[in-house]
Amino acid sequence: GDSVTQMEGPVTLSEEAFLTINCTYTATGYPSLFWYVQYPGEGLQLLLKATKADDKGSNKGFEATYRKETTSFHLEKGSVQVSDSAVYFCALTANTGGFKTIFGAGTRLFVKA
Amino acid sequence: GAVVSQHPSRVICKSGTSVKIECRSLDFQATTMFWYRQFPKQSLMLMATSNEGSKATYEQGVEKDKFLINHASLTLSTLTVTSAHPEDSSFYICSATKSGGAGELFFGEGSRLTVL
Numbered sequence: 491g492d493s494v495t496q497m498e499g500p501v502t503l504s505e506e507a508f509l510t511i512n513c514t515y516t517a518t519g520y521p522s523l524f525w526y527v528q529y530p531g532e533g534l535q536l537l538l539k540a541t542k543a544d545d546k547g548s549n550k551g552f553e554a555t556y557r558k559e560t561t562s563f564h565l566e567k568g569s570v571q572v573s574d575s576a577v578y579f580c581a582l583t584a585n586t587g588g589f590k591t592i593f594g595a596g597t598r599l600f601v602k603a
Numbered sequence: 604g605a606v607v608s609q610h611p612s613r614v615i616c617k618s619g620t621s622v623k624i625e626c627r628s629l630d631f632q633a634t635t636m637f638w639y640r641q642f643p644k645q646s647l648m649l650m651a652t653s654n655e656g657s658k659a660t661y662e663q664g665v666e667k668d669k670f671l672i673n674h675a676s677l678t679l680s681t682l683t684v685t686s687a688h689p690e691d692s693s694f695y696i697c698s699a700t701k702s703g704g705a706g707e708l709f710f711g712e713g714s715r716l717t718v719l
Contacts, residue, residue: 522705533609533696533713534647541705579646583706589635591708595646 492517496580496594503570504602511565511597513554513580521582523547523556523563528577528596537565537578575601606630607699609711616687617719624682624714626697632677633699637708638670641694653680687718 496513503509515523525537525547538547543558552567563580580594606629616622626636634655639647651661651672659672669691671683680699684691694715698708 522707524707526708526710533710534698534708535710536707539705539707581708583708585706589700589706590652591637591649591706593646598644 492521492582492584492592494580494582494592494594496578496597498595499577499598500600501597502600502602505572506569507601509565509567509570509574509599511578511580511599513563513565513594515561515563515580515582515592517561517582517584519584521584523554524581524583524591525552525554525563525565526579526581526593528579530576534579570599570601572601572603575599605699605701605709607633607697607709607711609697609714611714612712613715613717615717615719618688619686621683621685622687622716624684624695624697624716626680626682626699626711628678628699628709631699631701633680634677634702636674636680636697636699638672638680638682639696639698641696641713647696650682684716687716689718692716692718 522541524539526534527537528534538549540547540556546555577596579596583591608627636653638650650665651659653659653674655674661667674680696713697711
């Protein structure tokens with residue numbers, strides 16, 4: 491079945507450091523790929539998405555590129571801020587007669603001032 | 604926009620009582636809503652898919668008589684935890700998709716249930 495694997499956390503960085511959170515997937519067909527973010531005590535919100543190969547999603551300084559050849563969707567940000575501290579979930583959605591979303595385990599990011 | 608509102612955000616109840624959680628799509632019609640459960644420091648576990656006007660589809664291992672889901676309108680789905688016990692304490696999150704989208708989910712704020 492479809493699955494999403496993302497790097498285990500927690501990841502601890504200093505402010506202004508470069509961030510990479512790795513995400514790989516297995517899927518039949520051509521899923522859409524997403525990154526969701528969950529701030530402490532809150533529900534999840536969409537951070538960015540890509541719907542086909544080579545698409546780059548971006549938002550709030552974060553970027554991820556849909557790489558079909560490596561089945562990856564790594565999240566990057568050039569300079570993190572304390573306010574980026576959160577849990578990040580990589581996910582894929584396949585349309586198999588109805589949308590079904592598979593989530594990765596989540597990666598907790600701590601950014602120190 | 605695509606706003607999903609969930610209520611209540613926190614609820615504490617006694618063991619054996621039932622608790623209802625509401626999930627509303629405020630500015631769009633959601634033919635499908637999803638209910639998730641999240642344990643501390645863990646990912647989301649899909650409990651069920653709720654389709655307007657029909658019975659919910661439950662994931663394997665989720666007791667349908669324990670977690671009653673009703674999707675009576677295009678903007679409202681409810682989850683009722685019946686005869687709650689302490690092991691039902693958790694963070695419950697609903698989400699919805701918009702028709703014509705790429706399947707991105709719009710989430711409610713989550714409801715933290717504590718059963719004493």
